[in-house]
Amino acid sequence: xxxxxxxxxxxxxxxxxxxxxxxxxxxxxxxxxxxxxxxxxxxxxxxxxxxxxxxxxxxxxxxxxxxxxxxxxxxxxxxxxxxxxxxxxxxxxxxxxxxxxxxxxxxxxxxx
Amino acid sequence: xxxxxxxxxxxxxxxxxxxxxxxxxxxxxxxxxxxxxxxxxxxxxxxxxxxxxxxxxxxxxxxxxxxxxxxxxxxxxxxxxxxxxxxxxxxxxxxxxxxxxxxxxxxxxxxxxx
Numbered sequence: 001x002x003x004x005x006x007x008x009x010x011x012x013x014x015x016x017x018x019x020x021x022x023x024x025x026x027x028x029x030x031x032x033x034x035x036x037x038x039x040x041x042x043x044x045x046x047x048x049x050x051x052x053x054x055x056x057x058x059x060x061x062x063x064x065x066x067x068x069x070x071x072x073x074x075x076x077x078x079x080x081x082x083x084x085x086x087x088x089x090x091x092x093x094x095x096x097x098x099x100x101x102x103x104x105x106x107x108x109x110x111x112x
Numbered sequence: 113x114x115x116x117x118x119x120x121x122x123x124x125x126x127x128x129x130x131x132x133x134x135x136x137x138x139x140x141x142x143x144x145x146x147x148x149x150x151x152x153x154x155x156x157x158x159x160x161x162x163x164x165x166x167x168x169x170x171x172x173x174x175x176x177x178x179x180x181x182x183x184x185x186x187x188x189x190x191x192x193x194x195x196x197x198x199x200x201x202x203x204x205x206x207x208x209x210x211x212x213x214x215x216x217x218x219x220x221x222x223x224x225x226x
Binding site for chain 1: 168170204
């Protein structure tokens with residue numbers, strides 16, 4: 001089951017609004033990853049964070065690796081209809097390589 | 113650069129049968145992991161292979177197994193299928209190194225057990 005607490009579970013927003021979601025964990029992670037999944041598809045990597053305190057942007061997306069290494073957040077600015085989907089956070093321990101622990105996901109719905 | 117390729121994309125099996133799913137990782141990636149995704153349990157780690165050896169294993173019964181070939185391609189097998197095995201099975205590819213691995217997923221194989 002899930003070991004990361006991801007919130008909110010779902011968000012209904014209007015086009016143009018900003019979106020914020022976060023993940024917390026009792027474990028210290030070496031890497032935080034954020035993915036977006038569309039229905040019927042595999043998760044697509046949005047942002048990867050490798051250092052505590054790191055703030056990284058990818059277009060309208062911004063994510064930060066918490067200073068305690070136990071949390072991360074993702075912001076989406078000026079949302080557009082194609083931002084609809086489920087966003088997952090994932091934490092990776094130092095020596096885990098391909099093993100990730102996932103949050104339960106945040107479902108984002110954007111209305112025009 | 114080709115992404116992670118999974119086959120088949122969709123399949124339907126009967127209870128008691130077995131199934132084999134295939135994954136080709138990104139070129140140069142040596143770590144291949146498998147995940148099961150269901151509405152109730154979310155994304156759960158099955159196992160990881162590196163250099164043809166199982167490196168990590170999740171909490172799944174022995175009916176779930178995998179292997180990796182010398183070209184890094186991987187297969188997973190589920191024997192004696194149960195209805196609860198219906199899920200999206202995802203393969204993930206990573207370079208395979210300590211200190212930070214960026215992990216990429218394939219589109220998945222949808223398995224329905226009837």
